[in-house]
Amino acid sequence: MLGTIAIVLSLAGLMFFAYRGWNVLVLAPIMAAFAVLLAQGGPLLATYTQIFMSSLGKYVVLFFPIFMLGAIFGKLMADSGSSTTIAHTIVQRLGARHAIAAVTLACGVLTYGGVSLFVVAFAIYPIAAALFREAGVPKRLIPGAIALGSFTFTMTAFPGTPAIQNAIPTRFFGTTTFAAPGLGIIAGCIMLFGGLAWLQARARRAQAAGENYGAHEENLPEFEDGARPGFALALLPIATVIGLNALFSLWIFPGVDLGYLSQPLYGNVAPTAVIGTWALIVALVGAILAVLLLQRQYLKSPQKTLNEGTMGALLPIFNTASEVGYGAVIASLAAFAVVRDAVVSIAPGTPTISLAIAVNALAGITGSASGGLSIALDTLGSTYMARATELGIDPELLHRIATLSSGGFDSLPHNGAVISLLTITGLTHKTSYGDIFVVNLLIPVLALVAVIALGSAFGSF
Incomplete structure (x- = not known):
């Protein structure tokens, strides 16, 4: 009981102090x-060095290339002006009438192409x-529009998205980032069109009440409107x-002999455990080379951009890895067996429901989609995989449900991305x-429920 x-x-303390702004690098080991x-x-000391730091290091080993390459690519897209070109072109084509x-x-095009959501928020906000302002839409709706395009359907739903949340399950379920593409597209459309319907209804209601953009002391980041690549060239790295x-x-990779x-030299792993990560590494390296080779003239200092992109990856990955280390310590406690059995016993004939609840709960507690997902799969992934195998459930369905679940309750008020977005927009x-x-949160959870229902009825597709 005491355990x-x-x-x-400990979980309550983690959530409370994270919301109060404590750095998780310090907070996670303290709460553990x-x-x-x-x-x-x-x-x-043994718990810290042998469990916490060991799990932290394992996570960094597995996913640092994706964090680093993704951060470099996002910085290159921002510094070359490609992100701005894409945003400007879409805005100009749709016009102020369709501002939201x-x-x-x-935001969706940029994040689906691998640009960091933080880079996207800075690039899109001035636009x-x-x-x-031109459309007379209240400024208070800007965070919702940016969040909808950056943190939802392109982060967890659409097949092939290079978001880390879509890469993590590949290690546990032997899948690729294109797992359950049909279900992912359905979930993504529910998020996109449901979110747009909500925001547009809110805008119409506000305008009917006489509310417009409002008087604000703008907190706009510095923005240079210099030479930029054309739309087709800007889209090429994303493609x-x-x-x-x-x-x-x-x-x-599936057609190559990876025996x-x-x-032991290569870790004695199954090819399916690494193919998803390898493919993302190759894709991001290819995109980085595309920017460096084809957009060199728009980069003031490629070396500076590469250096800043690399350094920009360090804090995000160590924050997430610290949360993973925290989860490993909690999982090592004898009392965790009680918690684990209680979670796994939820809907015993349908492990997909139990998996969705576990990931959502941990993502909500940590305020991190990737952190909560990693903790859940590190501690329970093998259990869910074994139960799915017994019941004949396709691992691709587990992958898509796990990824979708990470993008639900993670968006509680203490979420770092939410806080950063509100800071950027003032x-x-x-x-x-x-x-x-x-x-x-609400619409993505509804999309998750729809996927669980469809997956239960028709399997993975």
């Missing part, structure tokens, strides 16, 4: 140590502010990411979080 209380109090002390009295849809689609990812994950992976939780809650 269970320790886990609950608190749980260990309360549950079993130690040993603290234009901002959402611009969104001008467009919303490269999607195309190479599909080519290598679906055809090239040498069974050797708005507050009070003015804008309600719409973020609907488009980033």
